[in-house]
Amino acid sequence: MSQIIIDHNPSQEKLQELGVSSWSIWDCAPSKFPLDFGMTEKAYVLEGEFTVTPQGGETVTIKAGDYVEFPKGLKTQWEVIKQLKKHYKHF
Structure with a gap:
């Protein structure tokens, strides 16, 4: 089962490389x-907080900056x- 990937403190370099600001x-x-x-979704949270519970999986909390x-x-x-x-893009 594919999992949610969270980077709690991505570098500005990583965000620029991904082109997040244009999403x-x-x-x-x-x-x-x-x-x-x-589709696969990549996202960068600008404001707020939310939880995501995958079917049959553990709940994760995602916040601004993630x-x-x-x-x-x-x-x-x-x-x-x-x-x-949030900024987001589908792949």
């Missing part, structure tokens, strides 16, 4: 919802705790 931005108010990934990768095919349950704003 789309997604905003989400505090809420709970299921989210299934039809870089995260969600693998294709992952089925998850999200809880946005604080207003979320």
